[in-house]
Amino acid sequence: MGHTATPQEASGRLTVTEHRLANGLRVVLSEDHQTPVAAVCLWYDVGSRHEVPGRTGLAHLFEHLMFQGSYQVPGNGHFEMIQAAGGSPNGTTSFERTNYYETMPAHELELALWLEADRMGTLLTRLDLASLDNQRDVVKNERRQRYDNVPYGTAFERMVALVFPEGHPYHHTPIGSMADLDAASLEDARQFFRTYYAPDNAVLSVVGDIDPEQTLAWIERYFGSIPPYRAKPEPRDGSLPETIGEELRRVIEEAVPSRALMAAYRLPQDGTRAADAADVALTVLGGGESSRLYNRLVRRDRTAVVAGFGMLRLSGAPSLGWLDVKASGEAEIAVIERAVDEELARFAAEGPTPEEMERAQAQLEREWLDRLATVHGRADEFCRYAVQFGDPALALTAVDRVLRVTAEEVRRVAADLLHPRNRGVLVYEPTGEPPEAEAEETGGPAGPPVPDVPADPDIAPGTDAAEVGEGPEEPGRSEGGGESPTGSEVRQAAGPAVDAATAAPEEERQ
């Protein structure tokens, strides 16, 4: 089968090997026998940046169709078979990729591989208009639930449209527009599958309590005969000048509960040392409750109830540093903004203190340990590094790279990029009036500001969609249902409905 094994020893005991089938499918395997589970993760190198004008949302809508049946697995069979085997499936779509995954009891691994291969090879034998129309409605309801019916819910969409110019592949978000979702045709979906859902456009990782030789043999058996496409179209170029060169600004008057200041700064692309330096800078400035902005705005000035930075790492376009401040009481945006700019300017001049470096790096290290604590988290990271940077083993040394960043590099990236002439700004002013439907030009209001900002729509709601408490509880904790047992979603922060900027989603945080 012509694969090359390249074992590497890296952080801790974790190791990873990479292989390639004759049809181009890349395979990443990593053994861990501590719990009898296995994670299967399949990344297709296609996301919303590959969409064409008039068809926004197609990549994500298509992700839903991948759960609507393939040749040997009709209807909802994919979900049904995995769940009956004690597994947990899902899929998400982002700007840059679409991932499908299932975590399985280890002895059911072969079933998961068979299921993924069946839909990669035969989806079009089942795809029909009835399922397209049904999932179109489901996705429109997903959009309403996660964005349009939520205060500030469309902030992310508006911000992205502001900082990535018209025509740029990242100008629109994965959820897409209602009009484009309506316009998607069966032929669009078929062509999308033919173009992007081929073994030579995918990386498959399997992590956990596995026998690598046996696993590779199963993969060869089930995936080996799927023909490659061999003509993968490159996404449109997402590169942009290093800085925006001006401040882009929009004021939104809407029925939101409080004033808000959000900003997105253009930052270095993921995979660079400068991106890691930017991550440390954003953590010092706005990550957690000892950060400069939290101390200034929430603790001292008392002008904000939420203040923080998150980072949306992108590899095919500039990354974004995402500022989110929710005003406290009647505090005015101009006052908040002046304080933010003072803090950024001071940081650009002085750089971080040694203590701040230590804290930021300790926080980033723990986030990495959390990410790697589950077999699914590891499988997803291996796919990410394989798809975006060509080498899955880079996942195991990512934290070391963050720890090697120096204070001077952090100061420099802040001085170069964290200033008003390199940002888009959204200012929310509450109206007290319900939003007019026609006022929603770019879409609805945003969900959670920073945390959900880089929202990757999922196939189905998990625990947090089943909120039954008005307070700090974690609904769905009982085993009665609404459960989303994948490790990364086990814990949901206890807290109020004001969304803290500090909790950018794991997938985009690294």
Next chain:
Amino acid sequence: MSESNTPAGAPAGAPAGAPGSGGMPAMTLHPRPESGPPRPWAFPAPERGALPNGLTVLRCHRPGQRVIAVELSLASPLAAEPDGLEGVATIMARGLSEGTDRHTAEEFAAELERCGATLDAAADHPGVRVSLEVPASRLTPALGLLADALRAPAFPEPEIERLVANRLDEIQHELASPPRRAAMALYAQLFPAASRMSRPRQGTEESVARIDAAAVRAFYQAHAGPGTATAVVVGDLTGTDLDGALARTLGTWTGAVRPPEPMAPVTGDDTGRVVIVDRPGSVQTQMLIARLGPDRHHPVWPAQVLGVYCLGGTLTSRLDRVLREEKGYTYGIRAQAHVLRSDARGSGAALLAISGSVATDVTGPAVADLWRVLRTLAEEGLTDQERDVAVQNLVGVAPLRFETASAVADALADQVEQELPDDFQGRLYARLAGTGTAAASEAAVRAFPPDRLVTVLVGDAGQILGPVKEAGIGEVTVLPGT
């Protein structure tokens, strides 16, 4: 296992070559593989002990889990909050990390983050939970900070004032959030006005505004002490002298508090009715349909778990099969049993709830369909296949669900708060497997009788009132949104 190069084993109804389809598969098809031999897994059994100061400690070694989870439970139920000061437990919980005898609030946050740790504290009906997560290499200093927070919180007046002001800010956001608003209305409807459960866990605008540092200190002194608290420590403890670390940290916490009053039985009025909370302009209607039912002490619990799962546990359960996968009305509807408060005497209860949101213009039909699903369930019960799949899933996902240290610690702390034995979760899986279809059906039907459900709909009353009345699921009242 046989190979087949042609789709001879094609499934019934395979649309090979049908017009508009993609035709025959271009790949080699193989029959569905068999399962391998299952590998044993058991819910981890904690080791239970106590420190000389009376603090109960549960510990659990989980190899490979390099982030240690510590869950500390204080026996400070919300019912113990003074009348009119609802929210004081929440402000106390948050105030624990806002300065101690060794650090100011800012210094404390900085020290925690230097450990790479997170510390969250929240108050719920059973008590306050403080959750610490920290890499194993920095466990001892992080435990020291946790101990400081419990042993000697300063509750400085300016910090408490800030926490109160921020809490008042948050309430505005919660009122604007459809799921939160629905829960507020539901709890106010379901529970008697005198019950603490009828009011938001974190207080109302009125009650929070009354809270000051003196009230917080008084609540702390009455309810925070090692003798009534439990610490759960889970993670890879290899090479960690946990006994030494605990002795030097949480072991130095002193102070005697009385155990809380025995809980009054949880009761609610589940007379079937509908409350619409008006939210003009809403593009969806948030639904929360609920009543009270048995908690985990009741022998019916495993059957109820299965029944609730079959009704609305996942995308392939009955509710989503109709409302999502057939009708496209929603992104997802879930049913669940959420324990509110519980004790060994059986005074507790779980909230049995169906929740989700549907597009505004199909709210009437969606409600009607939902009730049709419930009536069909009551008439026909569950099938053996549904029961089997539920058991296979709930038992099978256990090793995934409890893969991380924090998931295990959380489940163990829940058991402590609910006065359940430490092996409850471990034994639950055998009990699920031993529960038949008839018992699961009966439990599901009893959990959601169509005429004994309180329905809260947060949405555009102007658009949904008529259609909801037409659906005929109970008397409808409209409440203003704020």
